[in-house]
Amino acid sequence: MIAPVGLVATLTDEQEMLVDASVRFMDTELPVAAIRAVVDGGPRDDIAYRAAAGELGWFGFLGDEASGGGSVSGNGVVDAAVIAAELGARLQPGPYAGHSVVVDTLTRVGGPAHAAVLADLVSGAAWATWAFGDDTACVLGVSRDGVRLDGHVTLVAEVGSCSHLLLGASGPDGFTQVLVPLDATGVTVRPLESFDVSRRWGAVDLTGVTLPLDAVLGAPGAATAAQLLRQVHLAAVLTAADAVGAMHADFEIALQYAKDRIAFGRPIGSFQALKHVIADVSLSVEMAKGIVAEAARALGDEAPDAPELVHAAKSFVGEHSVEVMHQCFQVFGGIGFTWEHDQHLYLRRMSADAAMFGAPGWHREQLVATVEVAR
Amino acid sequence: MSPMTPTSPTSPTTGMSVDEFRAAARTWMEANLPRRAEGDTEVRKPWDIKDVPAAEFAAQRALQKRMYEAGLVGITWPVEYGGQGLSAEHQRAFDEVAIEFRQPDLGTLGGTTFHVCAPTMLAHGSPEFLAVHVPRILAGDELIAQFFSDPDAGSDLAGVRTQAVRDGDRWILNGSKIWSSGAYNADVGMCLARTNWDVPKHRGLTWFAVPVRSRGVTMERIRQINGNEEFCQEFFDDVELTDADVIGTVHDGWTVTQTMLLFERGGGGMRSAAPTVGMKADVVALMDEVGGWEFAATRDAAARVHVDDLVRAALGTRILAAMRTDPMRAASYASYGKLASGVFDPLRANHMMRIAGTAAIAWGAPDTAGSDASGPDSAGAAASLALLNSRFMAIAGGTVQMQRNTIGEKVLGLPREPSFDSGKPFRDVVRDAANWSGKVS
Numbered sequence: 001m002i003a004p005v006g007l008v009a010t011l012t013d014e015q016e017m018l019v020d021a022s023v024r025f026m027d028t029e030l031p032v033a034a035i036r037a038v039v040d041g042g043p044r045d046d047i048a049y050r051a052a053a054g055e056l057g058w059f060g061f062l063g064d065e066a067s068g069g070g071s072v073s074g075n076g077v078v079d080a081a082v083i084a085a086e087l088g089a090r091l092q093p094g095p096y097a098g099h100s101v102v103v104d105t106l107t108r109v110g111g112p113a114h115a116a117v118l119a120d121l122v123s124g125a126a127w128a129t130w131a132f133g134d135d136t137a138c139v140l141g142v143s144r145d146g147v148r149l150d151g152h153v154t155l156v157a158e159v160g161s162c163s164h165l166l167l168g169a170s171g172p173d174g175f176t177q178v179l180v181p182l183d184a185t186g187v188t189v190r191p192l193e194s195f196d197v198s199r200r201w202g203a204v205d206l207t208g209v210t211l212p213l214d215a216v217l218g219a220p221g222a223a224t225a226a227q228l229l230r231q232v233h234l235a236a237v238l239t240a241a242d243a244v245g246a247m248h249a250d251f252e253i254a255l256q257y258a259k260d261r262i263a264f265g266r267p268i269g270s271f272q273a274l275k276h277v278i279a280d281v282s283l284s285v286e287m288a289k290g291i292v293a294e295a296a297r298a299l300g301d302e303a304p305d306a307p308e309l310v311h312a313a314k315s316f317v318g319e320h321s322v323e324v325m326h327q328c329f330q331v332f333g334g335i336g337f338t339w340e341h342d343q344h345l346y347l348r349r350m351s352a353d354a355a356m357f358g359a360p361g362w363h364r365e366q367l368v369a370t371v372e373v374a375r
Numbered sequence: 376m377s378p379m380t381p382t383s384p385t386s387p388t389t390g391m392s393v394d395e396f397r398a399a400a401r402t403w404m405e406a407n408l409p410r411r412a413e414g415d416t417e418v419r420k421p422w423d424i425k426d427v428p429a430a431e432f433a434a435q436r437a438l439q440k441r442m443y444e445a446g447l448v449g450i451t452w453p454v455e456y457g458g459q460g461l462s463a464e465h466q467r468a469f470d471e472v473a474i475e476f477r478q479p480d481l482g483t484l485g486g487t488t489f490h491v492c493a494p495t496m497l498a499h500g501s502p503e504f505l506a507v508h509v510p511r512i513l514a515g516d517e518l519i520a521q522f523f524s525d526p527d528a529g530s531d532l533a534g535v536r537t538q539a540v541r542d543g544d545r546w547i548l549n550g551s552k553i554w555s556s557g558a559y560n561a562d563v564g565m566c567l568a569r570t571n572w573d574v575p576k577h578r579g580l581t582w583f584a585v586p587v588r589s590r591g592v593t594m595e596r597i598r599q600i601n602g603n604e605e606f607c608q609e610f611f612d613d614v615e616l617t618d619a620d621v622i623g624t625v626h627d628g629w630t631v632t633q634t635m636l637l638f639e640r641g642g643g644g645m646r647s648a649a650p651t652v653g654m655k656a657d658v659v660a661l662m663d664e665v666g667g668w669e670f671a672a673t674r675d676a677a678a679r680v681h682v683d684d685l686v687r688a689a690l691g692t693r694i695l696a697a698m699r700t701d702p703m704r705a706a707s708y709a710s711y712g713k714l715a716s717g718v719f720d721p722l723r724a725n726h727m728m729r730i731a732g733t734a735a736i737a738w739g740a741p742d743t744a745g746s747d748a749s750g751p752d753s754a755g756a757a758a759s760l761a762l763l764n765s766r767f768m769a770i771a772g773g774t775v776q777m778q779r780n781t782i783g784e785k786v787l788g789l790p791r792e793p794s795f796d797s798g799k800p801f802r803d804v805v806r807d808a809a810n811w812s813g814k815v816s
Contacts, residue, residue: 009696151787177496255787272780279779282787283714290693291686312685317677365671365676371654371681372668 001027005085008242008293014072015082022056022083026090027037027052032342035091039197039345044093046127046161054124058083058096062104064232066373067115069103069122075138077234077300081241081292088245088353090346092342096159097238097357098129101168101231102110105130105177109218109227114179117164131156132168132228138169138179138181142220147178147211149170153204159187162200166217168228175222175228184272196352198345213297233307235357236314241355243321244288251285251348254278254328261333274331281327284320291316311367318354318363325350388446388459393669396461397468403445407438408476425749432560439479439515447514452497457510460649482558483605484518486787492519492565497637499582499623507619508584520558522566522585522609526551530777533576533629534796536805539583540566546570546621548585554771558607559596561587565635571626574800579801580628583620590614601763602680633706639772654681657761661727661754665734676726683719684718690715707785710778717767717775724765735759788791 006018036045060069061076080100081297117296120126131153140149165180185211196200216225258269268274295313298306325347329336336343442448450466491510494592511517528534539549544691558723564585591614597606623631656678667673694712698705734755769775783789
């Protein structure tokens with residue numbers, strides 16, 4: 001069993017109860033052993049899992065009371081990041097970052113037409129996810145009668161288990177967001193083979209998809225583009241939190257192995273050659289937790305330094321998670337090459353997290369651009 | 376020796392509420408201290424401190440004394456030793472006001488005296504010792520240098536060979552100390568000496584307060600690679616000390632050392648990170664100077680510096696919170712901050728050198744700058760200087776390797792390496808090391 005991640009150094013009492021209950025739920029209902037069975041082709045019961053997770057409150061931190069949601073600490077982004085980290089540490093399935101973006105967006109700019117979908121997403125009756133810009137190659141046609149979509153979305157986590165896809169793309173009136181029901185005529189979800197085996201990945205083809213006008217969220221153009229920034233930040237910080245959870249777990253397993261494995265007559269962790277590597281890894285893990293917690297706090301508070309902290313968090317975690325993985329792999333030695341050892345599952349998870357919603361280099365460029373604008 | 380400053384059982388701030396104290400601090404600072412410029416929140420690094428002219432240093436000491444007389448120093452320290460005996464709340468109120476003003480600047484010694492040596496003395500010194508020294512310290516009359524490392528023992532601090540031998544009711548000190556920053560301005564050195572060679576190394580050590588102008592103390596300044604002469608070396612030739620100069624218990628100096636290391640790693644006074652928004656001024660200046668905003672490679676290097684700066688500030692916040700929740704392991708957690716500096720300062724310097732390119736290799740001399748765009752004050756020159764200073768935190772106060780051992784063993788619970796020196800009399804350790812065979816005995 002992996003100890004709780006401790007993403008935030010001091011939790012509120014309510015957050016502590018949330019983490020306790022959530023960790024117990026994951027370790028009971030979907031422990032890593034069960035995830036391995038799914039990876040090997042076994043069935044996955046999303047419906048029961050999702051509903052129980054919804055009961056725990058996972059999907060409502062960024063929603064409001066009207067939709068059945070609400071934050072437990074007053075900062076919904078911190079709540080979501082705390083859960084995202086525990087999900088990553090336990091290799092849980094689901095489109096948590098994308099789903100949270102959709103809940104956040106519908107709560108902020110959704111209308112009465114979206115209330116039922118939002119309530120389903122908050123309760124866990126359904127999952128939704130989000131794709132934008134570079135990940136999509138879509139042509140949007142918006143007319144008085146409705147909106148028409150053609151194109152494809154190249155890569156989305158868990159899209160095959162979702163009821164809706166929130167899609168951002170260029171349209172005739174500027175940047176436009178459309179909530180696409182994945183069962184609409186003309187929508188095809190293609191499963192992909194993926195490096196990360198703990199989640200299912202897919203592509204979406206849209207051919208002559210026609211939706212009513214109320215599928216468009218908010219006013220196309222500047223307002224939607226501004227909304228996009230918040231979506232990017234939110235997806236980035238929650239994905240970084242997921243990776244921090246995976247770093248934490250990989251490190252915990254490596255640390256225990258260094259204490260248990262005997263070579264040359266003593267535990268290998270007593271050798272400074274490994275002890276120093278492990279100390280450096282733990283520093284990376286502490287720094288990663290620190291910056292993701294700060295970024296989540298700032299984003300939830302809508303603080304002026306939130307964009308900088310989010311870009312820093314996603315780029316730092318993206319690079320250091322992979323480095324941590326390498327160092328842990330070295331501690332494991334030969335056993336790390338075996339399929340039944342868990343570390344490769346974390347390696348795969350961290351690598352996907354590093355690439356999704358902005359790779360480290362992309363976030364560094366955004367960071368410099370943010371600083372330049374502020375000057 | 377300066378005359379002892381009388382303790383004032385009722386200072387001007389005695390019994391003040393937090394709000395009254397905050398107001399008093401503000402009134403005094405507005406009348407006596409220059410205001411900080413906007414954005415001037417950087418604390419000077421130890422390696423940035425250069426020779427301060429004697430007259431200026433004396434003026435800063437006088438300022439410290441006036442602040443003491445106003446009841447604004449030693450806020451949480453005991454009244455009987457000249458402190459104000461006020462709460463942590465009062466200290467926070469003071470800090471909030473103090474950030475707006477340039478505080479008395481006693482160079483390296485200000486930090487070592489008020490944040491490392493005096494807090495350690497307060498934890499371990501006898502009432503008689505504290506009654507003599509602490510009021511003088513608070514008044515700026517007694518500044519303390521760290522006489523910690525021997526030329527032969529740095530990270531292995533318990534391996535010092537500077538020794539004090541009992542002679543009747545005196546102690547006779549012989550040996551040498553080194554890396555004592557700013558000691559040329561100090562009044563007293565807090566000195567670790569071996570007082571028993573016939574027990575294991577951690578059990579035969581004692582701390583002394585050595586007046587630097589005692590007979591038998593010789594001090595030399597060391598010329599450093601950055602051109603400064605802040606580091607000093609002291610030589611002790613039969614320096615006479617008394618029991619009144621002992622800090623803590625004789626032979627139990629290692630207990631005192633543990634406390635001292637906690638304060639030195641910032642555990643005692645680590646503050647929350649300042650607001651982080653915006654790239655640090657040195658990076659912006661360098662990017663401007665070399666036109667770095669135009670090129671992807673330099674933009675990326677600047678971003679890496681900024682990312683690491685932000686992450687290190689966040690780490691500071693996290694360490695502080697962890698230390699509050701788990702005070703028992705505070706000293707070990709503090710090692711993360713020290714390790715982060717030791718690892719990331721050199722990386723930062725490397726990134727800055729990559730941005731600077733040739734701007735960090737040569738610049739116009741002050742008197743012949745002529746058409747050269749940049750001089751010794753240029754951002755490129757600063758990058759080169761930062762490289763020279765970058766391994767300071769990786770080495771000073773215990774190398775990064777020491778921090779990794781502390782984290783590995785004290786925080787993460789990894790077993791120790793076998794030790795060849797901790798179980799036998801130090802005298803034998805020294806002898807056996809000279810005949811080192813590589814065999815475990």
